[in-house]
Amino acid sequence: MSAPSQLSKDPHNDYFDFGAARQVPETHTWEGLYEHPLVDGGVGAAEDAVPVVDLRDPHAAEAVARASEQWGTFLLEGHGIPSELLARVEARIASVFALPASEKMRAARQDGQSHGYGLPPIASYFPKTTWSEGYTLSPANLRAELRKIWPDAGGDYRHFCDVMEEFHRQMLAVVDKLTVLFLAALGVASVEAGRKIVETMSETVTMHINWYPKCPDPKRTLGLAIHTDSGFFTFLMQSHVSGLQLFRHEPDRWVGVPPGALIVNIGDLFQILTNGRFRSTYHRAVVNRESTRVSVAYHLGPPADAKVAPLREAVGGGKPAYRTVTWREYFLVRKEAFTTGGSALQMVSLSPGDHDDDGDGADQISEISS
Numbered sequence: 209m210s211a212p213s214q215l216s217k218d219p220h221n222d223y224f225d226f227g228a229a230r231q232v233p234e235t236h237t238w239e240g241l242y243e244h245p246l247v248d249g250g251v252g253a254a255e256d257a258v259p260v261v262d263l264r265d266p267h268a269a270e271a272v273a274r275a276s277e278q279w280g281t282f283l284l285e286g287h288g289i290p291s292e293l294l295a296r297v298e299a300r301i302a303s304v305f306a307l308p309a310s311e312k313m314r315a316a317r318q319d320g321q322s323h324g325y326g327l328p329p330i331a332s333y334f335p336k337t338t339w340s341e342g343y344t345l346s347p348a349n350l351r352a353e354l355r356k357i358w359p360d361a362g363g364d365y366r367h368f369c370d371v372m373e374e375f376h377r378q379m380l381a382v383v384d385k386l387t388v389l390f391l392a393a394l395g396v397a398s399v400e401a402g403r404k405i406v407e408t409m410s411e412t413v414t415m416h417i418n419w420y421p422k423c424p425d426p427k428r429t430l431g432l433a434i435h436t437d438s439g440f441f442t443f444l445m446q447s448h449v450s451g452l453q454l455f456r457h458e459p460d461r462w463v464g465v466p467p468g469a470l471i472v473n474i475g476d477l478f479q480i481l482t483n484g485r486f487r488s489t490y491h492r493a494v495v496n497r498e499s500t501r502v503s504v505a506y507h508l509g510p511p512a513d514a515k516v517a518p519l520r521e522a523v524g525g526g527k528p529a530y531r532t533v534t535w536r537e538y539f540l541v542r543k544e545a546f547t548t549g550g551s552a553l554q555m556v557s558l559s560p561g562d563h564d565d566d567g568d569g570a571d572q573i574s575e576i577s578s
């Protein structure tokens with residue numbers, strides 16, 4: 209099952225011809241983008257260097273724990289996905305977005321649907337339109353989706369589907385390895401529970417492809433506005449062009465993520481599952497004048513109606529910091545948070561005296577893993 213749809217009506221899903229744009233129109237102009245300084249998050253950037261986790265490192269679980277607690281994001285190395293495959297993914301994605309509008313719009317996301325061509329579902333909550341095109345797919349519906357664009361199922365269709373399926377297969381192996389590390393980092397001893405979580409998550413995979421065209425005036429607009437991911441965690445495959453920025457406090461600043469790396473972002477439901485120990489990350493994508501940029505967000509989370517509550521191992525002798533939620537319910541909370549300017553995580557948090565009527569953490573892991 210894929211992530212629950214959070215769309216009602218998406219007024220941002222009209223076609224905009226980026227190739228013809230000579231300036232950024234009012235609809236795509238964002239204010240206040242440079243209130244905070246931008247710092248480099250590259251390897252030599254001292255405390256601003258985005259943490260790196262190497263899956264081949266015998267101490268990788270500790271590195272995952274540290275990065276997830278302190279940043280909610282890390283660059284993944286030693287994942288084994290060939291760079292040649294990533295280059296082919298990027299090239300095939302470029303071939304989709306290069307198609308004429310009339311062909312892409314055959315797959316346009318319809319109201320209430322979570323899949324299809326268009327901006328990511330979250331864009332319906334943004335006050336302005338972003339400088340990007342997108343396509344949301346799940347591995348299960350990939351071939352049926354792409355037939356809308358390529359009804360004759362010719363060579364371009366086959367090459368695109370084959371490469372995305374190969375990417376998905378390779379990603380699942382990485383998901384497996386990383387989940388084992390997450391569980392080790394959290395002190396969850398049951399390998400069986402871990403395997404079941406991976407199996408469950410692999411059924412919910414959603415891929416959102418972001419295509420950021422060149423922009424004549426990049427300082428006035430955004431490729432993707434600030435947000436956290438809502439699920440458990442997201443892998444972000446990105447091209448060798450800068451664009452991703454993480455928001456960090458004390459002092460408030462944007463940290464530019466090195467291009468080309470495979471990124472892992474912790475999502476809100478993982479923050480809940482880990483009782484706030486691992487933190488979701490606010491991030492955004494900027495665009496530039498010289499190059500197009502591609503990213504693929506590979507989102508993982510629980511089935512839409514599975515109950516998620518802080519794990520017993522994470523709560524320890526303390527109290528759960530969050531109430532039990534399903535992903536479907538959390539989307540509604542997030543929608544309200546976008547509307548009111550509040551924090552969705554804050555809205556599902558428990559104060560010391562509150563009681564979670566939906567049970568304790570011990571029952572919830574078995575629900576997620578069954």
Ligand SMILES: O=C(O)CCC(=O)C(=O)O
Pocket residue numbers: 328416418432437444446451452453491492493502503504505
């Ligand atoms: O393109 C990027 O670097 C960010 C993409 C992203 O955050 C998303 O798709 O959720």
